[in-house]
Amino acid sequence: MRLAWHSGFASSARTRFGGLGSIIMLHRVRPDCISPLGVTRSLSITPKFLDEIVASLKAEGTEIVSMDEMAERVKAGARHERRFAAITLDDGYNDNLNHAYPVFQKHNVPFTIYAAPGLVEGAAVLWWEVAEKLIAKASIIRVPGGPEWRCETLFQKRAAFHGLMRYFSFSLSEIEQLPVLRDMCAAEGMVCGVAADQDVMSWKEMRRIAADPLCTIGAHTVHHYNLKRLTPQMVGQEMRQSADMLEDELGKRPAHFAYPYGSAKAAGRREARIAAEEGFVSAVTTRHGTIQVEHRANLHALPRISINGRFQKLVYAQTMMSGVTTPIANAGRRVVQA
Numbered sequence: 001m002r003l004a005w006h007s008g009f010a011s012s013a014r015t016r017f018g019g020l021g022s023i024i025m026l027h028r029v030r031p032d033c034i035s036p037l038g039v040t041r042s043l044s045i046t047p048k049f050l051d052e053i054v055a056s057l058k059a060e061g062t063e064i065v066s067m068d069e070m071a072e073r074v075k076a077g078a079r080h081e082r083r084f085a086a087i088t089l090d091d092g093y094n095d096n097l098n099h100a101y102p103v104f105q106k107h108n109v110p111f112t113i114y115a116a117p118g119l120v121e122g123a124a125v126l127w128w129e130v131a132e133k134l135i136a137k138a139s140i141i142r143v144p145g146g147p148e149w150r151c152e153t154l155f156q157k158r159a160a161f162h163g164l165m166r167y168f169s170f171s172l173s174e175i176e177q178l179p180v181l182r183d184m185c186a187a188e189g190m191v192c193g194v195a196a197d198q199d200v201m202s203w204k205e206m207r208r209i210a211a212d213p214l215c216t217i218g219a220h221t222v223h224h225y226n227l228k229r230l231t232p233q234m235v236g237q238e239m240r241q242s243a244d245m246l247e248d249e250l251g252k253r254p255a256h257f258a259y260p261y262g263s264a265k266a267a268g269r270r271e272a273r274i275a276a277e278e279g280f281v282s283a284v285t286t287r288h289g290t291i292q293v294e295h296r297a298n299l300h301a302l303p304r305i306s307i308n309g310r311f312q313k314l315v316y317a318q319t320m321m322s323g324v325t326t327p328i329a330n331a332g333r334r335v336v337q338a
């Protein structure tokens with residue numbers, strides 16, 4: 001990637017692949033990364049790196065826009081003189097308020113946070129983070145009625161984490177995940193499932209950040225379930241209820257949606273159709289790509305550019321936003337949809 005940028009390939013490719021702009025995807029923003037086993041490090045960037053990204057986007061003339069403005073531009077379909085970037089953050093971590101928000105304020109740029117009310121109220125947990133903490137602490141972990149893993153060394157712990165991820169994602173149903181994890185935590189004397197414990201914003205904190213016109217709150221389901229593993233009725237209900245709850249708490253119905261996990265295994269055409277039926281203006285996946293004129297017909301399966309916390313280098317972010325990596329990540333395709 002570094003070579004692509006420095007050779008000038010990425011900047012010339014921007015015209016060809018960069019399209020209308022990009023939607024940037026972030027999760028955690030904090031000076032110290034919380035990942036005891038290093039397995040979720042890619043979800044965390046430092047405020048300093050965020051500051052560099054925003055400064056560089058502004059310096060190169062990219063317009064940082066809200067998701068409303070993004071949707072308007074995609075609907076209009078015309079190429080603006082200046083490309084856009086919309087900044088989005090998933091899951092509603094409280095570091096978004098404490099560490100990312102000051103950066104957005106400093107640069108006076110809009111941003112969107114996709115929040116799942118179940119995470120705020122304890123009806124859902126960021127189970128991969130709880131699992132990481134549990135495995136860091138335990139020397140053996142057992143899934144009640146399921147497999148077990150020894151986890152004495154870091155190597156074993158990482159293997160156990162990936163094994164447990166697979167088991168939770170494919171063997172357990174979405175509904176079973178939380179009760180099973182609660183049992184596993186109880187066996188280690190650990191708490192599982194309080195907003196403060198898992199660094200998610202409380203309603204009070206969310207109201208504070210949502211009061212700023214720079215901030216858009218989008219919906220991210222209630223329970224953070226993989227929607228592809230639910231019935232169509234449940235998919236609609238997860239979308240609708242999350243919008244209802246956010247509207248009740250924040251006084252404004254969210255117009256934008258993000259699919260939990262958002263990969264091809266978690267969001268497809270069915271989910272895009274339901275998101276449109278539920279009245280969302282846009283919906284974003286976690287699939288890799290820039291926004292093209294063609295997305296006008298597919299506002300409910302918009303790809304994003306994930307800024308990876310493992311490689312916090314400006315040059316990587318710039319290269320991805322140029323669009324040059326879109327066909328590489330998508331079997332040659334320039335336009336990524338559902």
Ligand SMILES: [Zn+2]
Nearest residue numbers: 090091260261
């Ligand atoms: Zn999420």
